[in-house]
Amino acid sequence: MTRRANTDLLSGILGLAIAGVFWWGRGDVGRLSIMFPHALLFLLAAFSVALVVKGLVRPELRSIFAEGDRAKIIGCCAILFVWVLAISYIGFFLSSVAGFWVMACYLASSHRKVTPLLAAKLFCVVLAEVTFFYLIFAKLLYVPLPTGAFFN
Amino acid sequence: MKRALLLALSTILIVGAGIAFAGYPDRPITYIISFNPGGESDITARLQEPLLEEVLGVAVNVNHKPGGGGAVAWSEFQRTAKPDGYTIIGTNIPHIIGQPMLRKDSGYETNGFDHIMWFHFTPNALIVRADSPFKTLKDFIDYAKAHPQVITVGGSGTYSANHLETLRLEREAGIKLTYIPHTGTGPLAPAILGGHLSALMNYSMLPAQLGDKVRVLAVASEKRVEALPDAPTFKEQGYDIVGGAFRGVAAPKGTPKEIIAKLADAFTKANKKIAEKQVPMGFVMEYATGDEAKTLVDKMEKAYSDVIIDILKGREKK
Amino acid sequence: MELFWNVATTLMDPFVFLLILGGVTAGLFVGAMPGLTAAMALSVLLPFTFKLPPLHGLVALGAVYMGAIYGGSFAAILVNTPGTPSSIATAFEGYPMAKDGRALEAIGLATVSSAIGGLAGVFFLLLLSPPLARLSIQFGSAEYFWVAMLGLTLIASLSPGSTLKGFLGGSIGMILAAVGVAPIGGENRFTFGMPVLQGGVEMIVALIGFFVIPELFNMAAHGRAALAEVTLESRKRGTFLAALRTVLSMPGNLIRSCIIGEIVAIIPGAGGSIANLVAYNEAKRASKHPERFGKGAVEGIVASESSNNVTVAGSMVPLLTLGIPGAPPDAVILGVMLMHGLRPGLDLFTVSGSLTYGFIISMGLAALFMIPVGLLGGRLIYRVIVKTPHYLLVPSIALVTILGTYALRNSMSDVVIMLLLGTSGFLLKELGVDSAPIVLGLILGSIAEMGFVQTLLRGTALEHPWLMLFENRLSQIIIVLMVLSFASPYLSAGVRRLKKPLDELRDEEPPE
Numbered sequence: 001m002t003r004r005a006n007t008d009l010l011s012g013i014l015g016l017a018i019a020g021v022f023w024w025g026r027g028d029v030g031r032l033s034i035m036f037p038h039a040l041l042f043l044l045a046a047f048s049v050a051l052v053v054k055g056l057v058r059p060e061l062r063s064i065f066a067e068g069d070r071a072k073i074i075g076c077c078a079i080l081f082v083w084v085l086a087i088s089y090i091g092f093f094l095s096s097v098a099g100f101w102v103m104a105c106y107l108a109s110s111h112r113k114v115t116p117l118l119a120a121k122l123f124c125v126v127l128a129e130v131t132f133f134y135l136i137f138a139k140l141l142y143v144p145l146p147t148g149a150f151f152n
Numbered sequence: 153m154k155r156a157l158l159l160a161l162s163t164i165l166i167v168g169a170g171i172a173f174a175g176y177p178d179r180p181i182t183y184i185i186s187f188n189p190g191g192e193s194d195i196t197a198r199l200q201e202p203l204l205e206e207v208l209g210v211a212v213n214v215n216h217k218p219g220g221g222g223a224v225a226w227s228e229f230q231r232t233a234k235p236d237g238y239t240i241i242g243t244n245i246p247h248i249i250g251q252p253m254l255r256k257d258s259g260y261e262t263n264g265f266d267h268i269m270w271f272h273f274t275p276n277a278l279i280v281r282a283d284s285p286f287k288t289l290k291d292f293i294d295y296a297k298a299h300p301q302v303i304t305v306g307g308s309g310t311y312s313a314n315h316l317e318t319l320r321l322e323r324e325a326g327i328k329l330t331y332i333p334h335t336g337t338g339p340l341a342p343a344i345l346g347g348h349l350s351a352l353m354n355y356s357m358l359p360a361q362l363g364d365k366v367r368v369l370a371v372a373s374e375k376r377v378e379a380l381p382d383a384p385t386f387k388e389q390g391y392d393i394v395g396g397a398f399r400g401v402a403a404p405k406g407t408p409k410e411i412i413a414k415l416a417d418a419f420t421k422a423n424k425k426i427a428e429k430q431v432p433m434g435f436v437m438e439y440a441t442g443d444e445a446k447t448l449v450d451k452m453e454k455a456y457s458d459v460i461i462d463i464l465k466g467r468e469k470k
Numbered sequence: 471m472e473l474f475w476n477v478a479t480t481l482m483d484p485f486v487f488l489l490i491l492g493g494v495t496a497g498l499f500v501g502a503m504p505g506l507t508a509a510m511a512l513s514v515l516l517p518f519t520f521k522l523p524p525l526h527g528l529v530a531l532g533a534v535y536m537g538a539i540y541g542g543s544f545a546a547i548l549v550n551t552p553g554t555p556s557s558i559a560t561a562f563e564g565y566p567m568a569k570d571g572r573a574l575e576a577i578g579l580a581t582v583s584s585a586i587g588g589l590a591g592v593f594f595l596l597l598l599s600p601p602l603a604r605l606s607i608q609f610g611s612a613e614y615f616w617v618a619m620l621g622l623t624l625i626a627s628l629s630p631g632s633t634l635k636g637f638l639g640g641s642i643g644m645i646l647a648a649v650g651v652a653p654i655g656g657e658n659r660f661t662f663g664m665p666v667l668q669g670g671v672e673m674i675v676a677l678i679g680f681f682v683i684p685e686l687f688n689m690a691a692h693g694r695a696a697l698a699e700v701t702l703e704s705r706k707r708g709t710f711l712a713a714l715r716t717v718l719s720m721p722g723n724l725i726r727s728c729i730i731g732e733i734v735a736i737i738p739g740a741g742g743s744i745a746n747l748v749a750y751n752e753a754k755r756a757s758k759h760p761e762r763f764g765k766g767a768v769e770g771i772v773a774s775e776s777s778n779n780v781t782v783a784g785s786m787v788p789l790l791t792l793g794i795p796g797a798p799p800d801a802v803i804l805g806v807m808l809m810h811g812l813r814p815g816l817d818l819f820t821v822s823g824s825l826t827y828g829f830i831i832s833m834g835l836a837a838l839f840m841i842p843v844g845l846l847g848g849r850l851i852y853r854v855i856v857k858t859p860h861y862l863l864v865p866s867i868a869l870v871t872i873l874g875t876y877a878l879r880n881s882m883s884d885v886v887i888m889l890l891l892g893t894s895g896f897l898l899k900e901l902g903v904d905s906a907p908i909v910l911g912l913i914l915g916s917i918a919e920m921g922f923v924q925t926l927l928r929g930t931a932l933e934h935p936w937l938m939l940f941e942n943r944l945s946q947i948i949i950v951l952m953v954l955s956f957a958s959p960y961l962s963a964g965v966r967r968l969k970k971p972l973d974e975l976r977d978e979e980p981p982e
Contacts, residue, residue, distance in 0.1 A: 008632075011901040015638050022645055025662045027256065030467060032927075033655030036919040037648045044641040051634055064900045068691025076690040077893055080683075080868060084885050087872075096872070100865040107861035110693045122862075129866065133873060141514050143877045144182065144215055188801070189513035195805050198517060216513075217880050219669020220651050220658075224881070227665040255651070257658050259665025302931040310656025330930045332611075333654050335920065338801065341794050342738055348610030348928070361793050361813060433808065 007062045009055025015048030079103045091148030101126045176411050180211040184241040186225030188218045193242050203422035222247050227259025235404040237411035245398040245452050250311040266407050267445035268415045270400035271423045273436045274355040275373035276317040279366050289369045289389050296327035306332045306340050306349040313397045318353045319459040324391050360434035379434040416441035476824040490533045494839045497537025504551040504682045505874020508538035512802040524810040528829045533836040535799050536588050536782045539742055540840050543580035548855050551682040556742030556778035559750035563770035574705050577848040578713030580775045587779030588837025590728040595783045603791035606736040612939050615921030616948040618914040623956040624751050625907040636907045643911020646671045654923040666883045675888045676912050680905040682871050683892025689864050723753050727773040731780030736787050741797025742778035749777035783833050
């Protein structure tokens with residue numbers, strides 16, 4: 001299913017929205033701190049308006065979100081966020097093993113049925129890989145990976 | 153009978169506490185540095201690390217958490233660090249004084265630390281290029297009086313030690329300069345050598361590094377800096393300006409005094425040994441521990457307060 | 471002569487050779503992983519170098535640095551994500567080549583170009599340090615501003631299709647750069663009440679977010695990684711000799727890219743990240759077939775990879791002569807030097823001469839070592855990536871990305887920011903706003919702001935402070951370059967349109 005949209009108009013509106021959010025959050029600061037950002041916000045607004053105008057006057061329809069399995073994108077995105085947010089709670093190692101494994105199984109399911117055997121094989125690979133990188137970063141390079149509030 | 157019981161109980165408590173604290177440290181200590189690796193805070197910490205480990209008997213892990221001129225690490229430290237002596241953080245004056253006062257949402261407070269020690273001091277120095285027409289501080293000030301705002305003075309950061317000292321100089325000498333902030337000390341060297349600025353107000357390490365390419369008009373320390381024997385102090389030339397960046401280490405508020413004392417002892421010993429590397433680089437060693445540490449913070453707060461109040465008043469006018 | 475002998479003997483130590491080899495290999499792997507960068511590798515290595523004697527420590531750092539800048543090309547070619555910001559442009563040509571089954575050819579070209587670039591940088595450092603150092607301090611705040619503006623004109627060429635959207639992206643990038651403490655003024659902007667945002671958006675975090683995450687989503691959506699198997703012909707072209715022949719067949723491109731790399735390198739604060747984009751753009755402008763760019767033009771890879779490796783030794787010109795780091799990893803090297811009591815300046819080349827020259831030449835050796843390590847390692851990495859099923863590749867990259875982003879500043883908030891930027895980057899890409907202009911805006915935004923506000927401050931005493939922006943000769947030169955760079959696509963299109971009727975007339979003339 002291809003969807004065609006007026007991306008000029010959409011990106012222009014998005015630009016204006018972004019400019020608006022940043023304008024609201026600009027903080028109560030002095031002239032020196034704000035003169036450049038003011039100019040930037042103005043430019044952003046100007047380009048956005050130009051795009052909106054182009055979108056209305058000479059729209060070029062483009063297909064968006066057309067390629068591939070869109071559900072997988074949303075799924076991946078969700079898994080990534082949960083993975084990262086979980087790190088502060090249950091520590092890097094656990095959330096990475098969990099997140100990696102869930103993502104691997106999820107992505108594999110687009111080609112083949114994920115049998116318990118496959119899932120188990122994946123789990124072993126995941127465990128090995130996460131342990132490998134964990135050791136390198138935490139032990140060799142002394143990067144203090146979060147151990148999770150739950151365990152402290 | 154009751155008194156004996158009381159005595160016994162208190163003895164047990166004291167001994168117990170002593171044992172509990174005598175157990176300190178029994179695991180690695182995390183030493184957080186709120187600036188980038190390779191910078192002065194980092195190098196100092198790396199020099200201290202092996203010596204601290206020797207004295208304390210446990211591993212000391214140096215961690216970097218740069219961002220916001222230190223504010224990101226300091227705010228997170230005050231929010232999350234446990235006062236058990238296993239997490240300490242490098243601190244800097246005047247950053248921890250200036251930032252909470254002059255920045256909204258800096259996220260921490262000047263008095264939210266239990267200061268362990270201030271171990272060195274890099275005094276501010278007024279520097280010009282070797283071929284500059286200003287041969288002495290007097291030349292500089294006379295010219296500034298005649299031409300307000302013409303002299304451009306570069307320094308590291310806004311509302312930092314360099315900046316506040318420049319404002320103080322303006323106040324004490326009754327002159328108007330134009331201070332131009334830069335990100336860190338790095339960009340200052342090409343700026344002065346390339347003639348883009350008239351002068352620099354930076355730390356004593358820069359002239360020690362650049363040697364005879366620059367001239368130091370004055371240093372903001374009590375006595376002359378060992379690494380710069382030809383540089384007169386502001387005091388010698390009639391201006392009571394003493395200031396610069398102090399570096400120290402602090403623990404979260406509420407850390408037991410015994411632990412702080414132990415850490416202070418370890419840092420003092422480390423300081424004595426690293427002095428031989430740091431003094432030639434332009435540092436002035438300090439040994440302000442315990443109450444002296446807190447007093448130093450208060451003293452510097454007072455010293456800069458005039459200038460800071462001016463800044464705040466200037467902002468309100470807008 | 472005695473100096474030469476001293477240097478030769480210090481370098482002939484097998485331990486030093488091993489250090490260089492090991493350093494280049496380690497650097498290569500670090501650079502190849504999206505999320506880990508040269509500066510990061512050096513700062514991690516820093517404590518280990520303290521235990522080594524000064525020469526060995528510096529040699530190790532130099533080798534890792536050289537290897538990392540080269541290694542970034544692997545990720546760029548194979549996974550469309552620049553491994554370091556110095557390989558952003560390599561992805562533009564390398565990835566399309568990989569998709570066409572020409573991955574090994576691309577790796578071969580990147581390897582040879584990087585080696586030549588590295589050697590060129592050492593050459594500049596050895597022979598041209600004094601005049602280059604003098605040039606580097608000519609760059610003041612106004613020049614920085616105009617160089618940033620010059621960089622921003624690249625946006626137009628990086629957004630095929632819609633220049634407007636490109637500038638939209640660029641301004642978004644510049645606003646992201648403004649989040650945090652104002653460099654002048656010291657107050658918090660755009661922090662929305664969160665103290666952690668005082669640290670702003672770190673460039674690498676944005677780079678990873680905007681380049682890696684959307685690519686991961688793409689792979690997830692397509693259900694496979696996009697690499698095609700390498701054809702036999704392409705494999706032949708990927709050998710050392712074939713790649714060397716190809717690279718040497720474009721001397722103009724090569725020399726120009728190396729010079730661009732050197733000039734950018736000596737500007738303190740700018741490094742490979744800017745060099746590769748400028749060199750790429752110039753290669754595109756000078757090319758006889760600009761339409762091939764974006765689809766696998768070898769000139770693009772050569773330009774990008776040679777210029778970025780020039781910056782390794784090139785950015786040490788201001789470092790060794792004046793103590794001014796030319797690029798972020800140099801700050802770490804400076805720290806090590808100061809630690810060992812080595813003061814930048816004349817002394818370094820006379821009193822500590824054998825150490826300094828030994829260090830410089832070791833970087834040249836590192837550049838040479840990159841060839842065998844790279845070609846072998848490249849094939850290895852390529853095989854691993856092609857054989858790995860996408861459902862393991864995607865989360866693997868995610869893992870390394872999370873680790874790398876965290877390791878940057880030991881900050882989980884950086885990782886969250888990276889994800890947020892990545893997701894937005896993906897959405898923006900769907901709308902036609904490409905990632906490269908955004909990241910370019912981010913890189914250049916703070917440089918532009920600093921330069922602009924500092925120059926205005928410097929002119930406080932003048933009646934019209936903004937005139938300071940145009941005062942210096944160097945500023946004026948850069949402004950002219952900027953105008954030319956911006957106008958050139960329109961100029962050449964205009965020239966072509968003028969030529970068309972002339973050509974047509976000529977064709978119509980009856981033969982005499």
